[in-house]
Amino acid sequence: MNRLFWTLGLAALSLGSCQQQAPVQEQAAPTAPTPPPVPGPNLATLGDSNAVAELRAYGQQYPGSEVLLETRLGNIRLRLFDDTPIHKANFLLLARKGVFNETVFNRVVKGFAVQGGRTENRTIRLGRYHLPPEITGEHFHRRGALGMARYDDDQNPGKLSSSIDFYMVQGEKLTPYQAQAMAGRKLTPEQLRAYETTGGVPSLDGKYTVFGEIIEGLDVLDKIAAEPVDAYKWPLKDVGMKLTVVK
Incomplete structure (x- = not known):
């Protein structure tokens, strides 16, 4: 019995070795199509002169006109103002180029504002440039206002805005007397009412350009503002962002 099994097994092995295997054709893995370049000026060549x-x-x-800002704490929808065209175009350009997607909220002051747009780990080359102020009496620092920061006030008499550092106002509710005392200019009845009913930071009025506002997600703004921060007002757990132009 054992010999028969061995003989049959040997015959099967011999038969199998005589059969020719068809060559296997290796298929190349499909390559993802290269996305078209994002239109617009070369960010690396932008400077104050151009x-x-x-x-x-x-x-x-x-x-x-509208940008969706996504974070781990929820989403915020922003509307950009037509009468601040330089700040608006700059924000749209950087959002579409993915510049803000490499950044986090790096300054959070509860009851005041949250600021983002700067990073030390940027992979997208970006020239150094500033934006001329587009400060109007119509747009003020009510809760939900979107503005652009600036630096070196002693060397920046023209109040030129940063090109990348934006902020969103949280603020606090203020009596008309408090709001007017904090403001650097005469507030209108509408502005006084807004500061009283929804809150804001009137001390920033007339000093920084407001170029948009939150139209959805004020609760997310409050969540970001409530994040624990270090001594430099940087959240202990990074709050990253993804910006997409949706309209």
């Missing part, structure tokens, strides 16, 4: 002209042309050719 930024305004480049941004003005870009805003006219590639308009937009």
Whole structure:
């Protein structure tokens, strides 16, 4: 019995070795299509001498009005103002180029504002440039206002805005007397009412450009403002962001 099994097994092995296997054709893994380049000026070549002209042309050719800001704490929808065209075009351009997606909220002051847009780990080359102020009496620092920061006040008499550091106002509710005392200019009845009913930071009025506002997600703003921070007002757990132009 054992010999028969061994003989049959040997015969089967011999038969199998005589059969020729068809060559296996290796298929190359499909490659993802290369996305088309994002239109707009080369960010690396932007500077104070050409930024305004480049941004003005870009805003006219590639308009937009609403941006979705996604975070781990929820989403915020922003509306950008038409009467601040340079700040608006700059924000649209950097959002579409993915610049803000590499950044986090790096300054959070509860009851005041949350600020983001800066990083030390940027992979997208970005020239150094500033934005001329587009400060209007119509737009003020009520709760939910979107503005652009600035630096070096002693060397920046023209109140030029940063190109990347934006902030969103949380603020606190203020009596008309408190709001007027904090403001750097005469407030209108509408502004006094807004500061009293919804809150804000009137001390920033007339000093920084407000170029948009939150239209959805004020609760998310409050969540970001409530994050624990270190001595430098940087959240202990990073709050990253993804910005997408949606309209």
